[in-house]
Amino acid sequence: MSGNLITIDTVMLDLQFNSKIDALHNICGHLFLLRKSQDPSALYKDIMKREETVSTFAGQQIAIPHVITNYISEPTLCFVRIDNQDFTWNDNDQNVRIIFLLCVPTQANLQKLRQSQSYIFSSIAQLMGDTKTIDLWLTTNEQEKILDSLQAAFKSNLNSTIEE
Amino acid sequence: MPTNNLKVGVQSLGRFLSGMVMPNIGAFIAWGLITALFIPTGWWPNESMAKLVGPMILYLLPLLIGYTGGKMVGGERGAVAGAVTTMGVIVGTDIPMFMGAMIAGPLGGYAISKFDVLVHEKIKPGFEMLVNNFSLGIIAMITALLAYIVVGPVISVVTVALGDGVGWIVEQSLLPLVSIIVEPAKILFLNNAINHGVFTPLGAEQSAQIGSSIYYLIETNPGPGLGILLAYMFMGKGAAQKSAYGASIIHFFGGIHEIYFPYVLMKPRLIIAAIAGGMAGVAFNMVTGNALVGPPSPGSVFALVLMSTNGAGILLTLGSIAAATITSFIVAALIMRSDVSENVDLEAATASIAAKKAEAKGQNQATSTTTSNKAVKFIVVACDAGMGSSAMGATVLRGKIDKAGLDIKVTNAAINDLVEADIVITQQELTERAKIKLPNAKHMSIGNFMDANFYDELVKSLS
Structure with a gap:
């Protein structure tokens, strides 16, 4: 809902990471530099805790780590494209090129919070059904194009999925 | 409440023990058949075949129980640690060590899972495999030695005491x-x-x-x-x-x-x-x-x-x-x-x-009581956080349900927020939790929440 959910600053292209741990460490560090998180290592720990419960590998070379945490200042979505062809999420058959990381600050009413944030991954799931969009995500060098594809989907879903 | 807790405790201990034994009943039966057939007093005595009997009951069956017990506590790694630990108990005595395996197996699994929590995130990237294998090897070695040194003598003492007790009762x-x-x-x-x-x-x-x-x-x-x-x-x-x-x-x-x-x-x-x-x-x-x-x-x-x-x-x-x-x-x-x-x-x-x-x-609870035989009206895709995997899964399923022209509501939720549903879909690891939360619904496990085939099958079965 917030206009700051995803910005050019959190669309990161062609980064070189060796592992999930490496990638998440670096993304958390980046969020610290953007002043979105005061404590990147605590944020990282919260994300990993969620990963341990059950992996967020989503297929189609995409992973969607996400967390409700005290260590982020506002709802933030990162789009991260990995340059390393060997990068895997957990196992060898879980090749990942794109990471969507969603961090949402904790609120008193968790249920409401979850419902209000569901449109994000709901939109991403719809976009994943479209091979053209995935091609765009994998190939374009313009961060704006990725941003536009996401924001258009968010806008159309925002009104329809909440308060069902 | 304390009595209730005790009840739950006893039940979950029973469930735990049976969880170790039930998957291996087939092995018990295989051993039982071989024994009944081939031992000298069996139906079809055969010295050579009967050689299977001893090693199976002394090693195979306890190891299977120890492996399963370790797996229940510590996953794949726990299973291996459990089996190695059980070996210590087996060698420590000369009688079949089933009780020992039921203790040693989970103990091994517990030790390795504790270790994993402890070192988690501290391993340098690239060294995971090395650390994983050696940590498992070293910890399992220690627990096996421990089991060997402690359990063997304890069992011998118990056996002697039992023999003495029987002798005394007979005398009286x-x-x-x-x-x-x-x-x-x-x-x-x-x-x-x-x-x-x-x-x-x-x-x-x-x-x-x-x-x-x-x-x-x-x-x-x-x-x-x-x-x-x-x-x-x-x-x-x-x-x-x-x-x-x-x-x-x-x-x-x-x-x-x-x-x-x-x-x-x-x-x-x-x-x-x-x-x-x-x-x-x-x-x-x-x-x-x-x-x-x-x-x-x-x-x-x-x-x-x-x-x-x-x-x-x-x-x-x-x-x-x-x-x-x-x-x-x-x-x-x-x-x-x-x-x-x-x-x-x-x-x-x-x-x-x-x-x-x-x-x-303020919800209508009548819908959540009996679901087994009535038409499915409400499917919930649930996950831990209730906004990631489940949102994506629900979106994919909703698209397919709409396409098939079915009148079924599909939403997503966190498992903790589950209140009502005819069908609850969760990732395998989370299904047990969801069942506890909503015992009356039908539960389905999915490997990957974006698995289109799973949703296609489901829609087919609903239409």
Whole structure:
């Protein structure tokens, strides 16, 4: 809902990471530099805790780590494209090129919070059904194009999925 | 509340024990069949085939239990650690170490899972494989040595003490009370130690004097075990119930008593039934003066009949088996029935809490009570956080349901927020949690929440 959910600053292209741990460490560090998180290592720990419960590998070379945490200042979505062809999420058959990381600050009413944030991954799931969009995500060098594809989907879903 | 907690505790311990044993029942049956067929007193004696018997019961079966126990606590790595730890217990003694495996297996799994939590995130990228393998190796080595050093001597002490106890009871002429020691000892797989260590020498002495002995009839009576297996057949549930049929044949006709021990370990209270059955059998033989001329081996109904004294002896032996069976069955059935009603209580309590919650939120709870036979109207895709995987899964499924023109509502939720649903879809790892939260719904497990095939199949089955 917030206009700051995803910005050019959190669309990161062609980064070189060796592992999930490496990638998440670096993304958390980046969020610290953007002043979105005061404590990147605590944020990282919260994300990993969620990963341990059950992996967020989503297929189609995409992973969607996400967390409700005290260590982020506002709802933030990162789009991260990995340059390393060997990068895997957990196992060898879980090749990942794109990471969507969603961090949402904790609120008193968790249920409401979850419902209000569901449109994000709901939109991403719809976009994943479209091979053209995935091609765009994998190939374009313009961060704006990725941003536009996401924001258009968010806008159309925002009104329809909440308060069902 | 404390009694309730205790109840839940006992139940979950029982479930844990049965979780270790049930997946391996097939291995027990394989061993039982091989034993019944090929041992010297078996149906088809064969020295070479019989070589399988010893290593299977000493190594294979305890290792399987230890492996499964470790897996339940610590996943794949826990399973390996559990099996290695169990090896320590096995080598520490010369009797089949099932109880030991049930302790050592989970212990190994626990040790490795604790270690994993401790070092998590501290391993440098690229070194994970090395650290994982060596940590598992070193920790399993330590737990195996520990099991070897500690458990072996403890078991020896217990065995000697049991033998002494039996000897003392016999001296005091309180023979039926001997079942209080013999039956639990059997369940701990000390049956051969007791039978061949205590009763066979006593019996040989007595039958040398008077031609027959009651001591041959104490441990070998298949009645107590048969009663328990019958109780499982009539009152049990699930895999335990279904496998009890085959087990009872191997036990009663094949004389392989080991086969029913796991069924008692699953519900430890059933030991009371075994003791009662044993006492009834011994008492019957004391009163009627029945005895056997030699040690029946294995403890099958045929071997017992063969060793009976001529004439009425056969009938009396069958009578003692019947007395033991009936007594054990009645007690076991009563115990299992009280367990069933407890479960019902527990389920009713969970359901009423869920209903109250629904009420408090102003939702119509009628929809969530009986779902099994009515049309599916509401599917919830659930996950841990309730906004990631489940949102994506619900979106994919919703698209497919709309396309198929079905009138079914699909939403996503966190498992903790589940209130009502006809079908709940969760990732495998989370299904158990979801079942506890919403026991009345139909639950389905999905490997990957974006698995289009899974949703296609589901939509097909709904339309």
